[in-house]
Structures are given as C-alpha cells and as structure tokens.
Amino acid sequence: MTLARDVFLVDLPLEDARERFFGALGEPPLESESVGLLDALDRVTARPVVARLSSPHFHACAMDGIAVASSATRGAREGAPVVLRLGSEAKEVDTGDPLPADCDAVIMIEEVEERGDGTVAIRAPVPPGQHVRGIGEDVVASEVVVGARRRLRPADLAAIASTGVCEVEVVRRPRVAILTTGDELVDPSVVEPPRGAIIDSNGVLLAALVMQYGGIAQRYPRVADDEALLLSALDRALAECDVVVVNAGSSAGSEDFTARVFAQRGEVLVHGVAIRPGHPVVLGIARRGGRKIPLLGIPGYPVSAAICADLFLRPVVERFARLDPPAEEELEVVLARKIFSSLGEDEYVRAVAARIDDRLVAFPLQRGAATIAALSRANCLITIPRFQEGIHAGTAVRARALRSRAAIERALLAVGSHDVAIDLLAAAVAAKNIEIVSANVGSIAGLVALAGRWTHIAGTHVLDPQSGTYNDAAIRRYGPREDVALIHFAQREQGLIVARGNPLGLRSLRDVAERSARFVNRQKDAGTRILLDVLLTREGIAADALVGYDRIEFTHVGVAALVADGSVDCALGIRAAASVLGCDFVPIAREPYELALLARDLEDPRIAAIIAALHSKELRDEVERLGGYDCSHAGEVRIVKAERN
Amino acid sequence: MTLARDVFLVDLPLEDARERFFGALGEPPLESESVGLLDALDRVTARPVVARLSSPHFHACAMDGIAVASSATRGAREGAPVVLRLGSEAKEVDTGDPLPADCDAVIMIEEVEERGDGTVAIRAPVPPGQHVRGIGEDVVASEVVVGARRRLRPADLAAIASTGVCEVEVVRRPRVAILTTGDELVDPSVVEPPRGAIIDSNGVLLAALVMQYGGIAQRYPRVADDEALLLSALDRALAECDVVVVNAGSSAGSEDFTARVFAQRGEVLVHGVAIRPGHPVVLGIARRGGRKIPLLGIPGYPVSAAICADLFLRPVVERFARLDPPAEEELEVVLARKIFSSLGEDEYVRAVAARIDDRLVAFPLQRGAATIAALSRANCLITIPRFQEGIHAGTAVRARALRSRAAIERALLAVGSHDVAIDLLAAAVAAKNIEIVSANVGSIAGLVALAGRWTHIAGTHVLDPQSGTYNDAAIRRYGPREDVALIHFAQREQGLIVARGNPLGLRSLRDVAERSARFVNRQKDAGTRILLDVLLTREGIAADALVGYDRIEFTHVGVAALVADGSVDCALGIRAAASVLGCDFVPIAREPYELALLARDLEDPRIAAIIAALHSKELRDEVERLGGYDCSHAGEVRIVKAERN
Numbered sequence A, B: 001m002t003l004a005r006d007v008f009l010v011d012l013p014l015e016d017a018r019e020r021f022f023g024a025l026g027e028p029p030l031e032s033e034s035v036g037l038l039d040a041l042d043r044v045t046a047r048p049v050v051a052r053l054s055s056p057h058f059h060a061c062a063m064d065g066i067a068v069a070s071s072a073t074r075g076a077r078e079g080a081p082v083v084l085r086l087g088s089e090a091k092e093v094d095t096g097d098p099l100p101a102d103c104d105a106v107i108m109i110e111e112v113e114e115r116g117d118g119t120v121a122i123r124a125p126v127p128p129g130q131h132v133r134g135i136g137e138d139v140v141a142s143e144v145v146v147g148a149r150r151r152l153r154p155a156d157l158a159a160i161a162s163t164g165v166c167e168v169e170v171v172r173r174p175r176v177a178i179l180t181t182g183d184e185l186v187d188p189s190v191v192e193p194p195r196g197a198i199i200d201s202n203g204v205l206l207a208a209l210v211m212q213y214g215g216i217a218q219r220y221p222r223v224a225d226d227e228a229l230l231l232s233a234l235d236r237a238l239a240e241c242d243v244v245v246v247n248a249g250s251s252a253g254s255e256d257f258t259a260r261v262f263a264q265r266g267e268v269l270v271h272g273v274a275i276r277p278g279h280p281v282v283l284g285i286a287r288r289g290g291r292k293i294p295l296l297g298i299p300g301y302p303v304s305a306a307i308c309a310d311l312f313l314r315p316v317v318e319r320f321a322r323l324d325p326p327a328e329e330e331l332e333v334v335l336a337r338k339i340f341s342s343l344g345e346d347e348y349v350r351a352v353a354a355r356i357d358d359r360l361v362a363f364p365l366q367r368g369a370a371t372i373a374a375l376s377r378a379n380c381l382i383t384i385p386r387f388q389e390g391i392h393a394g395t396a397v398r399a400r401a402l403r404s405r406a407a408i409e410r411a412l413l414a415v416g417s418h419d420v421a422i423d424l425l426a427a428a429v430a431a432k433n434i435e436i437v438s439a440n441v442g443s444i445a446g447l448v449a450l451a452g453r454w455t456h457i458a459g460t461h462v463l464d465p466q467s468g469t470y471n472d473a474a475i476r477r478y479g480p481r482e483d484v485a486l487i488h489f490a491q492r493e494q495g496l497i498v499a500r501g502n503p504l505g506l507r508s509l510r511d512v513a514e515r516s517a518r519f520v521n522r523q524k525d526a527g528t529r530i531l532l533d534v535l536l537t538r539e540g541i542a543a544d545a546l547v548g549y550d551r552i553e554f555t556h557v558g559v560a561a562l563v564a565d566g567s568v569d570c571a572l573g574i575r576a577a578a579s580v581l582g583c584d585f586v587p588i589a590r591e592p593y594e595l596a597l598l599a600r601d602l603e604d605p606r607i608a609a610i611i612a613a614l615h616s617k618e619l620r621d622e623v624e625r626l627g628g629y630d631c632s633h634a635g636e637v638r639i640v641k642a643e644r645n
Helices: A014-025 A156-160 A202-213 A227-240 A258-265 A302-321 A372-377 A405-412 A421-430 A443-453 A472-478 A507-514 A527-540 A556-565 A575-580 A599-603 A604-614 A617-625 B014-025 B154-162 B202-213 B229-241 B258-265 B303-323 B372-377 B405-410 B421-429 B443-451 B472-478 B509-514 B527-539 B557-562 B575-581 B599-603 B606-614 B617-625
Strands: A032-036 A067-069 A082-085 A091-094 A105-108 A119-122 A145-146 A168-172 A176-182 A215-218 A243-247 A268-270 A282-288 A290-300 A330-335 A346-356 A359-366 A380-384 A396-401 A412-415 A435-440 A458-460 A482-500 A519-522 A570-574 A584-597 A637-640 B032-036 B067-068 B084-085 B091-093 B105-107 B120-121 B143-147 B167-171 B175-180 B216-219 B242-249 B267-269 B282-288 B293-297 B332-337 B346-356 B361-366 B380-384 B396-401 B413-414 B435-440 B458-460 B484-498 B518-520 B569-575 B582-598 B637-640
Touching: A014 A268, A014 A282, A014 A302, A014 A380, A082 B216, A091 B332, A091 B509, A145 A156, A145 B372, A145 B421, A145 B509, A156 B202, A156 B303, A156 B372, A176 A202, A202 A215, A202 A243, A202 A302, A202 B154, A227 A243, A227 A282, A243 A258, A258 A282, A258 B242, A268 A290, A290 A302, A290 B167, A290 B413, A302 A372, A302 B154, A302 B599, A330 A346, A330 A380, A346 A372, A346 A405, A346 A412, A346 A435, A346 B216, A359 A380, A359 A396, A359 A412, A372 A421, A372 B143, A372 B472, A412 A604, A421 A482, A421 A617, A421 B143, A421 B361, A435 B405, A443 A458, A443 A472, A443 A527, A443 A584, A443 B242, A472 A637, A482 A556, A482 A575, A482 A604, A507 A527, A507 B518, A519 A527, A519 A556, A519 B084, A527 A570, A527 A584, A556 A570, A584 A599, A584 B637, A604 A617, A617 B518, B014 B267, B014 B282, B014 B303, B091 B396, B143 B154, B143 B346, B154 B267, B154 B527, B167 B332, B175 B202, B175 B229, B175 B421, B202 B216, B202 B303, B229 B242, B229 B258, B242 B258, B242 B303, B258 B267, B258 B282, B258 B293, B267 B472, B332 B346, B332 B380, B346 B372, B346 B405, B346 B413, B361 B380, B361 B396, B361 B413, B372 B484, B380 B575, B413 B443, B413 B606, B421 B435, B421 B606, B421 B617, B443 B458, B443 B472, B443 B527, B443 B582, B472 B637, B484 B557, B484 B575, B484 B599, B484 B606, B518 B527, B518 B557, B527 B569, B527 B582, B557 B569, B557 B575, B569 B575, B575 B582
Parallel strands: A176 A215, A176 A243, A243 A290, A330 A359, A412 A435, A412 A458, A519 A570, B175 B216, B175 B242, B242 B293, B332 B361, B413 B435, B413 B458, B518 B569
Antiparallel strands: A032 A168, A067 A091, A067 A105, A082 A119, A268 A282, A282 A290, A330 A396, A346 A359, A346 A380, A380 A396, A458 A584, A482 A570, A482 A584, A482 A637, B032 B167, B067 B091, B067 B105, B084 B120, B267 B282, B282 B293, B332 B396, B346 B361, B346 B380, B380 B396, B458 B582, B484 B569, B484 B582, B484 B637
C-alpha cells in the first residue's frame, strides 16, 4: 500500500443521496409467484384473489333449531300458535346444515315448543331468510376475496381457503446477492484465526437483515482483494440476483475496488454519505436486459454496515417486495450523558434505555463503528442531525427502539462499576423476564447517576482512604440525598494481573514500579483506580513511577486482555478477569462489590427478584466458580441513611 | 339428533377464564435446541451466549496511517517535530491491520507529514493506545455477548459471529397439534363440494395463527364426529405435541365431543366464556409425564375461532416460546354508525377505518361469526365491554389495528352503493399503493355518510322520480352542504336477474307480479330499491303484488346468488351480478354509477389517481368485460354546486 490514495469520496447529505439513488431506481417491475396458502403467510398479494366458490356455497342453517317454510308460520301468535308436524312441516337442523328443500327460515330451538306428539308449536310468524346464511353471504364466487397488494394475515388465508382457493399469486421476494470481500476475512467457525484475520460477521449480519427486510439472501463465496476477481463475482451476482450488495471495500483506499467495479458494470450515483458511522457507501445501478439492478457498496465496520443497510438496502428490498416499512417504535428518551457530534454528519448513537419514574433514561454506549456487540446491547438508536454539535445531558430526544417497547419498559438499568458476575446475575433473573441493561462507567460515575435518578442500580466498590471502609463515604459524597440501600453481591479479590507464569516475578506494586513493568490503568473514578491510588499512597509510591499510569482501559477484562496479549506486563484488577484471559494473579486486597440503589426501590419486585437470586445457591456457586469471589453474604441489604441537614 | 341436549356450558367472564386457565398452566418448562446463526433469527436465547474468541482477537489499527511506539513521539511539537524512519520506527498500516510489534499507537494519515526521504514528521506526541482497538475492545472471550431470553436480531447474530460462535441455544418452539373435527368438513381443494359440505378454512387459519404466534403447527387428518375417534386422535396429539387444539365441537350439542374427551384425558377448567363471537370455548390441561399440556377447544365459526385463538392460544404459545406479545397498534377511531351489543358479553366488532381530516373514522362490518371474509376485509377490531349495551355513532373508541398503521392511514374509504367494478378499480390503484376500503350501505346511506364526513367516497345511483335524473336531487337532499364532485364510473344495465333459461319467461316487473314469481328485494335506501319503486309506480303495480318484496338482501351478488340457487325466481339488479352467478338477465333500465365526494377532495392525489385509472383503457376494458357496463365516460367529473341559502 501507499500513503497516496484516490480520493473521490464526496459525502452527500443523506436526503440528497436517497433522492439520487431511489429516484434513479424508480419502481421495480412487479413479479409474482404462486404459493400454497401457508407459504403465503406474510407475503403480499400480487393481484386480487378471486373466489372460486361462494361462501357458503349452499343455503345454510345459522342456528340449531327447526327449519320451516316461513309462509307456514303466517298468523302465528301467542294465543293462536301454528302447529307444525316434525319431520315434514318442521325439520330439525343443526347450525351449518343445508337448509332443507321447501324451507326458507330457521327458528331457534329456544323458541320452539315441543308438544311431545311429534309436533311443535310456533308462537310468532318468521320472515323468510331468518337464521339462514344465504349462498355467498360472506363471499360470492368470482368476487374479490382479498385485494391486491395486501400483506396476508391468517384471517386472509382462511377467507381465501373458504372460497375453495388453495394457491395465491404473491409478489416475488427479491434475491439479494451478498458478496463479502477481503483477504483477511475468515469464517466464524475457524478454531484459531491467525493474528490479523478478521472474522466475517458481516456476512451473517447482511443475510439476516435481508431476511428481516423480506428478501432472500444469497451469499457468495468470499472474494479476495483483487479487482478482477471481484468483477467476475459481480457478474455472476448480476446474472443471478435482483440486488447486489458488496461488503466492504466501499471506501477510497487503494484496495477499495467496489466503486470501481460498480462503475464498470453500471452507473455509480453516490459515493459517500454524510452519516456516522457509515459514510463510505457506494450506491449505483446496473442494467441487465431492461431491468435495473441496484448496487450497494456497504462499508466494512459492522455498525456502519448495519446502519447503511437500514438506510439504503431495506427500502430497496421493500420496493421490490411491495412491503410497507415496519412500524418503528419511536421513544422519547432523556439523555443521561452529553453526546458530542461533528457538524455536517447525521450521527447514529447506540444507547441503552430504561424507564425510571416517569421518563425513559438513555445511556449512550461505545461509539466505535467496529463495536457490533455494543450495537447488539443497545436497545435504542438516537440520531443527532448534522447541524447539531451534540446534545446536552438531560435533553429529551427522539430515539428509535431497537427492541420491543415491552422489553425496554421492563429493563432495569445498572450503571457503574463493571463486574463480570453481573452477567451471571442478569442470566439468573432473565428467567423471570427481568432484563438488566448496563453501561460501564465506573463506581463514582454510577453513584452520581444514581443521585440524578439516571440509573436504577449502581455497582460500586469505592475505598475511603480515611476510614479504610468501602462505599458509605462515596455514597454520602456523590450519591443521592436520600436513603440508599446497598445489596451485597460478593467479596472479591483485587490484585496484580500478570502474564502466565508471572515472568517478571511481580509480587507487589513496589515491584511494578521498581522493575519498570509496563502497567495499564483504569479510568478516573473507577473503584479500582481509587484503590490503586490509596495503595500507592500507603506504600509511598509516586503515580508517575508506574510506567503506563496514564494508559487507560475501561474494564477489568480490558486490562487483562492487554496483559494476556503482552502489550503490558501488569494491571490492577479482579481475579476473575485474570482467569478468563488465562493470566496469573497476585492478590493484593479484598473488597466488597455492592449494588447501590434508592432504598425506596427495594419495593420494586424486580429488585426483590435480584435479592432472591443473590440468595440462591445456584448463582452463588456459579459466581464463585469464576474465581476470587466469596458470595457467602450475597443478597444482604444494608441502608445508608441520608444525612439530614 | 334430538332437540334435548346436555347443557353444561357456563359463560365465565373473560378475566376469570384467563385466570383459571393460565393460573393452572403456570410457566411451562424451558426447553432449548441448538441452531445455526441464520436459523436463530427472531428466536429467543435459552441461555447467555458466551464469546469463544475476543473481538478483536488481536490489537488492531483503527485508522489508516502509521503505527508508532508512543514513547518515540514524546516531546514532539509544532516547532520541533519528531522525525521517524518509515518501515522501522513508523510502519504504514491500514484500518484493521494488526498493530505491528513494538508499536502501541496509530497516527492518522492526515496528521503525518511525509518528507519524501523515507521519513515522516510528527508534530504532536501521541498517547499509548491511540487509534488502536485493543484485544477484546468489543467483547472478551468468555464474556456474555448476548444475554438470556433475548429475541435475536441481525446485530445480535453478527455480534455472536464476531466472537467465533456459530450455533446458538434457543428456546424450542412449542409444537401445536391442530385437530379439526366434523363429518361435513372438506378440503378447500375439492372441486365441487357437495351441498352441506363445509370447506375447512379453520385448519389453515389455526395453522397460520400458530406460525404467526411463534409456534410450530402440526396438522392432523380431519376427524369424523365420533367420540372414540376423537379420543384416539387426542391421544396421538398428546404424545407428539406440547399444546392441543381441537376445532370445533366445543359447544354443548349432542355432537360436541370436545369437552367430553378433554375431561377423559385431563381437567376441563373452562367451558364457555362471555365473549362474542367465540363463547363456546373449552380450556383444560392434561398431564403427561410431569408436563402440563394445555388443551384448547376452539369454536367452529371462523371469526369465533380467530378471536378465541388470539385470546387463549396466542398467550399459550408465547409462554412456551418465551416471547413477548407483539406490540399491538392501538387506534382511536370515531364510530360512523351505532353498534348494538348485549350486556354480559365482551363483543369484538370488525370494522374498516380510514383517516378523514383529523380523525380515524371506523365503519363496522358484518357481524356474523361465520363471515371470515369480513374479518379479512376489516382493518381494525373494536371491543365493546360486557357492561355496555352498545356505542353511539360519533363516539371515539379504542380499536386494535389489524393491519399496519401505514396501511390504515393511507386507506380511502368508499361507503355507499355496492358495485363489483369497485374491486377492479381498487386493484388498479393498489399498484400505486392506494388502498380502497369499503363498506356497503346503499346509495343514500353513502350520501348521508358523505355529508357527515364519514367517508371519502360514496358510490351512488339514485333516481329522482320527479326529474327522472340520477344523483343530483339525492345529493341536494341527503348530501353535504358544500360542492360535491361526481366522478362518472360507468353506465350500467339494471334488469331482472332470472334463472338460466328464464324458465318463467319473465320479461317485465308486471310479469313478476302477475305470475307470482318469488322475488327478493334490496334494503331500504339502496339505489336499486328506489329504482324498483319508481318502476312499480310508473307501471301502476302495488308493492305487495310482488311476492318477496319484503325479503331483503344487501348486495347485487347476494340477490343473484338466491336466484342461482333457486331460492327465489328473480330480483332486480345489475347484469354483471347475474353473469357472475350464471343467471340470465332481462334489461329494464340504464343508470349511471357515480362516485360522489367533496369537491375539495379532488385535490387529494389519491383521488387524482382514481380518476387517472378510470381514464385508462385497461380498467375500462376490464370493467366492460363484466357485462352490462359502458365506461366510455369513465373518469369525467361534474360538480353539484351547494345551494346557498
């Protein structure tokens, strides 16, 4: 590669890009196929469905009772009933029976007096047609049962069946070619992918999105970074599919061939859209035998791919399939933290939202375009329009729900210090349909969020240097001005996470400083960082004596991963993080990990379920198996009283 | 059969029935199965999905540029740049490349000055970790990627794939046995079902509903009305399925075996619920090897079956599958007509709704429990609680959307006189994503609805006896007090619909009266009935000289069906209705069929599309092929000016 590159990427505003692309695409031709009724569920009718038979196809009795000729009941009244002979003048019928010959009405069983001598008495005249379902009452043969362009629901299918029709002409689903490119891509099933190999998760992402949109995903073998190979793969896709998606290579680097091959087979309409993530999109159209085949070059970062697909691929599939866009649940959420954004780009921010009191609170998550897991964890998406530089905390904004409203409404938000055991707790209460959504911000930021009613729960472990005790002082200083409940989760070991075999023989922080071991720290206000500072002060070690004191990671497992990889020699963290990454561990301290919440929230049944789970042997055993946890007091609750002043 | 029957049906209020049944059912055991990623779309995780690999699984460059040791940039500033040798001290990298050994930061290409001598100048120090995606930045191996009880979206599947996992443990879908019973049932594919045979549309209905709810539908061969046969079918279903549905035989008649066989294999908890339609429901539970198998006896009328399934079967499937109920779109609709209802039953009324000005107007449809086509045509469902005797016209009520909100919002309501050609018009404009929903109430009621702004369009053909002209007088009398536009649809023939071969040799209404031919009439205020009365007056024939003048049907095809079936000898109606039913036709009059609407609505682009369609040769030809239509003036618009007073 070379530092010089073809820069022909011009970021268009989203609306302009849409207009250019969809304007050129127009309305794809309507193509249909005939399918059986159950296969037609959720498909769209290509033309009206016409009844083959009338429904009912005979005059049917609509009540249990007797069928009569209405003329025979003329003049009947209370004092002068008409008496009819059963079997000849009055015929016993059940609902659904054909109306007997010479009868034109049915009298309900409740209104018939059986006289015991084979006759019945009728005390009121009946009009012709009473309680009779005439031929075609519901549908007449040759009438339209279900109109064109209807998405077929079960009742539609039943209505069609009731008229003797077993096949429906529905709109053909578009076949979407998914071409993934890149020398470095490997399948998720590869046991040990080599360093530098990128696991192809976009193939799954795009195929699943196409299915969700209502198309048929056709995946092709991965293509290496070679223009000629990509061109021949594109030709095959153009011959076999209605829509072509190429992922990735949509940018303007030396190995980004997408725009070039599109230009060789069709017209490139858009290269670059002012959105973040997702800006290096290529949109074009190829023509094959009078048909327009949309070409979409989707960027490689997974979050970019998901967002671009939603903006451009979904409407394409919907146009071919004649589907309405699904109803999107719009939420009004209040931002728990300020979001920055750059002018000139529409920015899509993933967030977790939960209801706290009368508002939906949203915590923004990691914003890297590569963090597909953060997109998976998100339950809503906030758009910052391109003329805004950001949004202040406390602002109410519109967000698009990424999960069902019910799931968002029942979510419990846990914001604060990260502990892997939280995942086990979440799994335990998930069985009770309680969902814990979390954002990792560190202990103190969690307590501040609790004070502002921005979270239900704050996971916390903050050492008070003066008293040597945990959490109470921090709650008084940063937490809510009302009674706080602390639910004990576990006593856990903090210590040095070191490479397997502890090659530098590190036994203490002093060793770390003296041997200039490469260290990685946690972010400010993280409980573990506060512990580090207290320990350094106690030992009389200056912060800058640690190489890497300023290098920051945000989670226990994050620092352990750096140790495991050899990027650093050590970090302070919990034993469980060391053990999941295969690192060694030198214990230095024990600390309680507690869940802080407003005392009044102890009434919330979801909190009660959490406490119950913490008392259960299953969860305790599972957490202790992580290593370094003592759960013998899990679920104990103590109250930190608000200071009255 | 006998008139006496076992009456042990007791209608419980809906909430009591639910509590009894779902309380006894409890939470079904969680069972899971392992499926590939794309098969897991929309499934629910049975347990947390744990990362096999970290993502990324190596330190990766997050920008195109150069990788450096951050320590080498210390002290760099604008006036004193640090110069690094390319290839050794500074390595060119692309996004996604592994971070080269001895490097811990990446500098963006835009911030690097190439000096042309194989070196680059750096003008600011960089911190360690800059533009580096550390191992596990997104997910760390052994961490939870996706929690338990999550409905899997494409982003979740991609997040799972990105951690090297290719299979997911998801909640098993419940298998629902669908047993349809009844001697009279025949398959929809039967070419000519015998009189009395009922086309089994409920099998399709229930199977499609189970699929929609998230279960697996297992259909069994139809069972005859025989207790022993039903019992053995039930035993097979109990052995093979998680849930058993029997349809029908859920009432208390002599051939209604459902409750009896349920009682022999389990416990019947509910027999009869105070809902309409749908009250004869049987709900029970069987036990097989420590498992509870819910038993549902669903009534046979299709609309009853659909409503019962929604109330009882859907929650059962959702409990097994651990699915949230789908978000239901709630609408506020204003009732266009009064609905009556009986005290003591929750009643479900099908309706068509459309937006007119600032409100959603809803027209109730046919209420027979057998009219599945009316349920199919409905786009919303109104519930009348059991303590109400009805709802007045003009009342705003909550309704459940049966189609997407978008489809309801774009619907055009056509209420008034029935004409089969309307279906062809609807199909023509459906291609432009315009949906016409209609309710047939007759010409005058349509004009009254137009005056009250209860409909967009009123199909009309009303003869003024004084002037002998159509529609203008009726619009002045019943229509809106503002300018009305009349869009000409067709000139059509009205006449006598008679049996094939015209066996009674009827040539005129006088023949009908003199030969005492059995006649069927249209409802009051229908344009055809007004025409009849005018013709009778002209000919000097008394109304009661017609046998059947008081017998009423609501549509042209409805009367033709009675003629075709031999129930009556003749009726007045349009030629097209006669021809679709294979009847003969004796022309008597020609009349314009016109679409009335507010003149100001001519600006509505949907109306413009209708006018354009009426001008098209395709639609005109199609309508004229029905027989008896002359479309040469279709699409012409005239205005009936409001009378100023």
